[in-house]
Amino acid sequence: MRKIKVSTQTQDYDVIIDSGIKDVNVLLKKHKIKAKRFFVIDSKVYKYHKAVIDKIIKANPGAKKLIITAKEENKTYETLQKIHERLIKNGYGRDSALIAICGGIVGDIAGFAASTYMRGIQLVHLPTTLLASVDSAIGGKTGINFHNTKNLIGTFYQPELVIVDTKFFKTLPPEEINCGLGEVVKYAFLSNDSFNKYFIKNYRDAVKLKSDVITKIIYESVKIKAAVVRQDEKESGLRKILNLGHTFAHALEVQQNHKLKHGEAVVTGISCALYLSHQLNLITTAELEKHLEPIKLFTQKFDLEKPDENEIIKIMLRDKKNRDGKIKFVLLKGIGELLVDVSVEKKQIKKAIENGLSLFIN
Numbered sequence: 001m002r003k004i005k006v007s008t009q010t011q012d013y014d015v016i017i018d019s020g021i022k023d024v025n026v027l028l029k030k031h032k033i034k035a036k037r038f039f040v041i042d043s044k045v046y047k048y049h050k051a052v053i054d055k056i057i058k059a060n061p062g063a064k065k066l067i068i069t070a071k072e073e074n075k076t077y078e079t080l081q082k083i084h085e086r087l088i089k090n091g092y093g094r095d096s097a098l099i100a101i102c103g104g105i106v107g108d109i110a111g112f113a114a115s116t117y118m119r120g121i122q123l124v125h126l127p128t129t130l131l132a133s134v135d136s137a138i139g140g141k142t143g144i145n146f147h148n149t150k151n152l153i154g155t156f157y158q159p160e161l162v163i164v165d166t167k168f169f170k171t172l173p174p175e176e177i178n179c180g181l182g183e184v185v186k187y188a189f190l191s192n193d194s195f196n197k198y199f200i201k202n203y204r205d206a207v208k209l210k211s212d213v214i215t216k217i218i219y220e221s222v223k224i225k226a227a228v229v230r231q232d233e234k235e236s237g238l239r240k241i242l243n244l245g246h247t248f249a250h251a252l253e254v255q256q257n258h259k260l261k262h263g264e265a266v267v268t269g270i271s272c273a274l275y276l277s278h279q280l281n282l283i284t285t286a287e288l289e290k291h292l293e294p295i296k297l298f299t300q301k302f303d304l305e306k307p308d309e310n311e312i313i314k315i316m317l318r319d320k321k322n323r324d325g326k327i328k329f330v331l332l333k334g335i336g337e338l339l340v341d342v343s344v345e346k347k348q349i350k351k352a353i354e355n356g357l358s359l360f361i362n
């Protein structure tokens with residue numbers, strides 16, 4: 001078992017990483033999670049891990065559960081309302097905890113529900129995907145989509161505890177693991193050369209979920225995210241580096257009608273960001289080639305249709321990270337050396353999209 005402490009201005013909490021936790025309720029008790037618990041569970045996770053999840057819930061007499069299908073289209077006010085209504089109907093008060101057993105989509109909605117119900121009840125994340133374990137379950141971003149824009153409405157609300165049990169990953173399809181590794185690539189650029197090299201060397205074992213590799217990858221990623229969030233919980237500065245590739249990625253996801261998964265979009269987005277960094281002479285051609293190495297591990301694998309770059313730019317203009325009507329980018333100068341809030345001319349953006357996507361379109 002590995003443990004990382006995340007410390008923010010609003011909350012300190014543990015992230016526990018293990019590959020087969022025997023009794024989740026023991027951990028909940030040890031971390032003083034309120035005894036009146038409401039479970040929000042991803043429908044697919046419930047289908048594949050029903051016995052394990054029922055055992056956890058059964059040990060909480062009177063606990064209720066709500067099963068939600070994980071799709072972007074469900075990240076809405078209606079789903080949020082459903083959670084709140086179930087909480088009210090079943091008499092959950094301030095002395096309650098919401099336990100989210102799910103990936104990032106349901107986790108974001110569940111977090112938003114916990115943060116707004118009675119001005120906030122305890123929240124525990126049990127992320128069931130690699131992507132959620134290294135990103136959305138950590139750091140307190142919650143939200144729903146609105147007006148065809150991802151996570152437009154939401155809160156910063158830190159959980160009380162995060163329990164990552166990699167046994168849930170075993171039923172994930174290979175593309176979902178790959179998707180999680182797509183987000184890990186981001187951390188490989190944010191940290192240091194040694195994690196970058198480790199990632200490239202161990203990518204194949206990570207895809208196969210080799211226990212020590214996957215645990216180390218999660219541990220290193222969470223450690224980097226925790227360090228960033230500790231310094232800038234509400235994304236007023238440093239935390240923006242976690243959005244490397246994301247301006248491109250969010251727009252691509254919308255443009256491709258969410259057929260492209262988030263982690264896949266992030267790898268593609270980082271590819272565009274690297275080309276843009278090169279176009280602006282932040283990195284040399286040799287550096288670009290070197291930085292594209294981890295990205296190239298992913299090519300050939302995505303279901304990406306050649307997009308119209310203008311359409312992507314139009315979607316980018318709605319990004320909540322924009323300021324003064326200008327699209328803002330996170331760009332790379334070197335490993336661990338990022339520039340944030342860079343605005344760029346439209347023709348450069350178009351070129352970066354064209355170059356960045358060329359690696360992924362046959």
Ligand code: GLY
Nearest residue numbers: 135139141239242
């Ligand atoms: N996913 C980026 C962040 O949590 O800030």
